[in-house]
Amino acid sequence: MTHALGLCATRASGLKSQFGTMGKPYNAGIAASNGVEVAQLASMGFTSVQDGVSGPQGFILTHSIETDPEARWETPEQGRFLFEDNKYKLHACCHGTHAMIEALLAAKVDVDQVEAFALRTSPRWLNVCNQKSPASGLAVKFSYAWLAGMALRGDATGDDNLYSDALVADPFLQSFANRVTVEGDANVTDLQAVGVLTLKSGETVEVSYDLAASLPEDVLRQKLTAKAVAALGEEGQKIWECHDKLDGFSARDLGMLLTV
Secondary structure, eight states: OHHHHHHHHHHHHOOGGGTTSTHHHHHHHHHHHHHHHHHHHHHTTOOOOTTTTTSTTSHHHHHSSOSOGGGGOOOTTTSOOOGGGOOOOOSSSOGGGHHHHHHHHHHTOOGGGEEEEEEEEOGGGTTTSBOSSOOSHHHHTTBHHHHHHHHHHTOOTTOGGGOOGGGGGOHHHHHHHTTEEEEEOTTSOTTEEEEEEEETTSOEEEEEEETTSOOOHHHHHHHHHHHHHHHHTHHHHHHHHTGGGOTTOOHHHHHHHHHO
16 A cells, blocks of 8 residues: 555656665656557547647646746757757666766775765755765665666666666675765756765775766767677677668667667
8 A cells, every 4th residue: 555655646746755676667667658548649639728738727837837828938049958968877777866876886896895975966866866875786776885886887777787786785885885975965956976086095086077067979889789688688799780870770770770
């Protein structure tokens, strides 16, 4: 009954409290499912109010403090589309942890030599992905302490299959988590991570990463290919083999690859 009530609550609005549970990806699944369903209903003649988004008592006016719903409909002439600002998720965990993971990977430090790790992150992430003692593999996706150990150990953090409940009981990760401290810093943006690795020798290594920086195309391709293969196996590789043939390659063709 507890799980049913929680899932019912998130179906109504999409709750952040679901982070670290199956309810989190369920939020996105419901949104996608709703979009497909209503498109099919409309095509069959199912009717609705003419403007359910920005009209009187519509979505914007009932779900935000916006007093001018038309302000939400910027055109390219008035502003710009933000699609190109979207960032890739190269790791199968909370996006708030990705800058830290990339910073640690770039450090190329032997995890066995690390005595402590102090991370500074945007304050907005502290109540999202700073779970100190994750209780499941899904919760590990929202734990700086666990993911820091995994990144330094060389775990394939882009493979969703990695996040099983066995991670919670991993003795190394449990021990390493005790060496990780996380602090909110208003000077660090939500796309950045800054930290210091203290080695057992006493040496310190400063690490930082900014997800806003563009990756070289070859590096991005390598990382995205690895994640696609981790998620889809051989079909993930086939998608990238079609990369240079996208001219004349329809969305339906791409969709067929994803559903094989």
